[in-house]
Amino acid sequence: xxxxxxxxxxxxxxxxxxxxxxxxxxxxxxxxxxxxxxxxxxxxxxxxxxxxxxxxxxxxxxxxxxxxxxxxxxxxxxxxxxxxxxxxxxxxxxxxxxxxxxxxxxxxxxxxxxxxxxxxxxxxxxxxxxxxxxxxxxxxxxxxx
Numbered sequence: 001x002x003x004x005x006x007x008x009x010x011x012x013x014x015x016x017x018x019x020x021x022x023x024x025x026x027x028x029x030x031x032x033x034x035x036x037x038x039x040x041x042x043x044x045x046x047x048x049x050x051x052x053x054x055x056x057x058x059x060x061x062x063x064x065x066x067x068x069x070x071x072x073x074x075x076x077x078x079x080x081x082x083x084x085x086x087x088x089x090x091x092x093x094x095x096x097x098x099x100x101x102x103x104x105x106x107x108x109x110x111x112x113x114x115x116x117x118x119x120x121x122x123x124x125x126x127x128x129x130x131x132x133x134x135x136x137x138x139x140x141x142x143x144x145x
Contacts, residue, residue, distance in 0.1 A: 007069075014067040021049055025060045026085065035073055035082040035092070035101040068125035076101050077132065089113045089127040097138035
C-alpha cells in the first residue's frame with residue numbers, strides 16, 4: 001500500500017482515527033478504475049488483513065462517504081452498491097449488462113456544478129452524474145447472438 005498523506009490529513013480533519021485498514025481500503029479504492037463493490041474490496045483487502053470482516057469494509061466505506069471523501073454510486077444493474085474515490089465532478093456510465101462503470105469527463109458537469117454552486121447557496125462537497133445503458137462490448141455481443 002502506498003502512503004497517501006493527503007488522505008491521512010483528510011481523515012484527521014474529519015476527526016477519524018487513521019488505521020492501517022482504513023488506509024488500505026481507501027488506497028485499494030483509489031487504485032480500482034472500475035468502481036468496486038464492498039465485497040470486491042473485501043476480497044482483496046483480506047489478503048493483507050485476514051481478520052478483517054466484510055462489515056468493517058462496509059462501515060469504513062459508509063464512514064468515508066458520510067464525510068464526503070468517496071462517492072456511493074448505487075448499483076449498475078447488479079443489485080450491488082459501487083463506490084468511487086474520485087469525488088471531482090464527472091459522469092459515470094454504468095452498463096446494466098456487464099455492470100462495468102466507467103468515468104467520462106465533461107465540461108458540462110463542471111459548468112453545471114459552477115452554476116449550482118453560485119446560485120443555490122449550498123456548500124457543495126462534490127457531484128456525480130450516473131447514466132445507465134449498455135456498453136459497446138455488450139451491444140456487440142447482443143448483436144452477434
